Amino acid sequence: MKKFIIYWFRNDLRLDDNPALNHACGLAERNGAELLTVFCHTPAYSALNSCQTKWGFARISSHRRKFLRDSLNDLRYQLHQHGFDLLELDGELSAQTELWTYIYRHYELQTIVCEEIAAPEEMAQVESLHALKLPVHTLLQSTMYAPEDFDFELVSMPDQFTAFRHKVEQGAYSIRQPATCALSNNFVLSDPGLLAFSVQMQSKEEACVEHPEQDNRSSFPYWTVEFSGGSQAALRYLESYFSTDKAHSYKQTRNQLHGTGFSTKFSPWLASGAMSAPQILAALRKFEDEQGKSDGSYWIWFELLWRDYFRFLHCKYGVQLYRASGLSKSPVSLPAFDAQKFQAWTQSKSGEPLIDAAMRELATTGYLSNRLRQQVVSYWLHELGGDWRVAAAWFESQLLDYDVYSNQGNCLYLAGLGTDPRGYLGGRWFDPQKQTKQHDADGAYRRLWNTI
Known part of the structure; x- marks a missing residue:
């Protein structure tokens, strides 16, 4: 029976600077296992599923679905360059259970590796796999700073952002360095039985696809090549942004209301994981080395630190933040x-x-x-x-x-x-x-x- 490792993409839809993916690759290489890359949709994703909040509106709009679809298509394209496919699973629990049953029957599953997301629903998703006796290894990887490098535990971090910022600045902690992709063509899985699960998902999606209206007034026109979902567009945009002097004027323009150029516009790619915070910081530091530091360039770091802060607060308080x-x-x-x-x-x-x-x-x-x-x-x-x-x-x-x-x-x-x-x-x-x-x-x- 073949040894088997799953990498489960979550909010980290990229190959480069993905430590959890690299960890899965290392495990596969050391143990002579094959690697399968998987993405699990939530029930709210499918337009056929009327998943709603308790206040009566859909949990995910057609705009979000379209941006995610473009991001996944981009991820699949890049995986193909390494000889892989992306197995997309339907958000319905029954469909996912069928996959795990198939895996049990045909493979020796060693572990599932994924990004750690310290929020209740996302943690419950991992717990549901534990409940099925599936081994899962998670890594927190969406921050600029690695909490293990701090000289304080997250449970004792300052609650107020200003105190947290001062502690980080005074501590001069190192920032995560972007890592290159470790995928290798040595790990290729092409099991028709497994890939059929993804075909079912795509067929279901095609039957209910929505095409949200494109409005040229948008400050983030995601239907254009420049602002499309996925890491290829994200990294092109990152390079383009820092080829200008926009970073120097960021603090002065960031409170404007409209347009594609008043703010960095990194956030949609950061949210999907098509772009990482360390990738932005590396580009920012390079810009500062070449063009000098300014209030504007500092403020980009400042806003990214807010992003880290909210993540670390979740590690500290967890479900209390959802009361x-x-x-x-x-x-x-x-x-x-x-x-x-x-x-x-x-x-x-x-x-x-x-x-x-x-x-x-x-x-x-x-x-x-x-x-x-x-x-x-x-x-x-x-x-x-x-x-x-x-x-x-x-x-x-x-x-x-x-x-x-x-x-x-x-x-x-x-x-x-x-x-x-x-x-x-x-x-x-x-x-x-x-x-x-x-x-x-x-x-x-x-x-x-x-x-x-």
């Missing part, structure tokens, strides 16, 4: 869901032109500037008196760059239920009138999205 009261030490009474207010908010009928323009852009394109994300969540919390969890779920549904760590962390922070010492709704209010005057004084953004 209705978040990290609050006192019980919090959240408002009941008001469907009428929710419809007004999501369908751009609130009557506040800037908010309505932002929500129209989000629904139409799957993207929204960071400044506007904060404003629309603040509006939902303060003006409409909404439940912060609804905002988090809506962003999960809509955003091309949805990232479970950052989404949960940011929404908790704005609600005052994360690590902000001001408490529930204690001070993260964005006055819509003031924000409009500061960021859209000439009305250009509102006119673009037809709200004035």
